[in-house]
Amino acid sequence: MLSLSRTNTYIAAAVAIIFGMLFSWWPLTALAILILILGDRIVEGVGLALVLDIAFGAPPGPLHILYFPFTFGALLLALSMRLSGYVLFDRRSQETL
């Protein structure tokens, strides 16, 4: 998980999107999804993935079955991060109110 504040995560994602548009290179735009998900901004990350899927369309050929590849990828990443957090890291510290 990225140790960025909420604002910095948004700024990093916006920079990736702007550079992706400026350099006309879609992997940079897709990097914004990764930054948002790793920065624990799951809803925004999945939302961006959904927008990219609408813009780029479904992949042709056998991968067409995925239909929403970026969104599924983002959901899978978010799910695996959350599950690995429970399995790999100790989250049993107590909080004091």
Add this chain to the structure above:
Amino acid sequence: MTTISPNRKRFRERTRFFVLLGVLVLVLVLVGLAREPLASLFWSIAAPLSKAQSSSSASLGNFFSSFSSNQTLASENARLRAELASSSITMIDRDLLWSENVELKSRLGRPGINTPRILAAVVARPPQVPYDTLMLDAGADAGIAVEDLVSAGGSAFVGRVSNVYPTTARVVLFSSPGESYQAILTRAGTTTLAISVSGQGGGSLVSEVPAGTVVHIGDLVLFSSLMPQIIARVVAVEEGDASSFKKIYMQLAVSPSVLNFVEVYRAPQGHAVPITH
């Protein structure tokens, strides 16, 4: 001092996460149902922006190219002039042969070969968009339909229309991964061989032919049609020692990343492109 039980905290977090996941999946289903109208809406907004971005990138490129030395520019200018002169002669030759070809076919009773076509500007091309696709600024309103063939100009065909929106259209290039077509490998317009070509992405295609087949770099790959429809050119041939097949690698006749305008040929009826499923 009050503490939260770790199990309770974990349960609450997990529940929140899975509720969120469920909501997202629900949104996904709803968006899936309205995907085409949403894509149409997106590109009707994005197409003008993409055009503006392309022109600003070109201006930026012009600005940086002004820093090149005079000597480099002069030598490049001379080289381009020489290439243009050579291409002009080839074009005159080509036009002459083309008109002769059309006239001969019309004398033989096939006059209806001038398929109606629509000019369209390319608003997004690889690597701006993935899957080897193009977005055009003309759609159903201009008369474009699904399965229409897309030419880069002349006989060089690059793809077929896969989705049509009112003001935009999406084109799947022949080199798109997972796409397969029946085509003809031809050498100097004489020897031909039917092959199946598969897209690999990045404007490249691949096919296999029997090991004894004579294939040279530069050989053309066409669709079987009355008028020539060039789709690719052989760029490499790979022959294994023990294999009974040789692999041929091809590139689209025109690089999709430099396409600014294309011509959309109306498909006469049904599937004009011989797709292999």
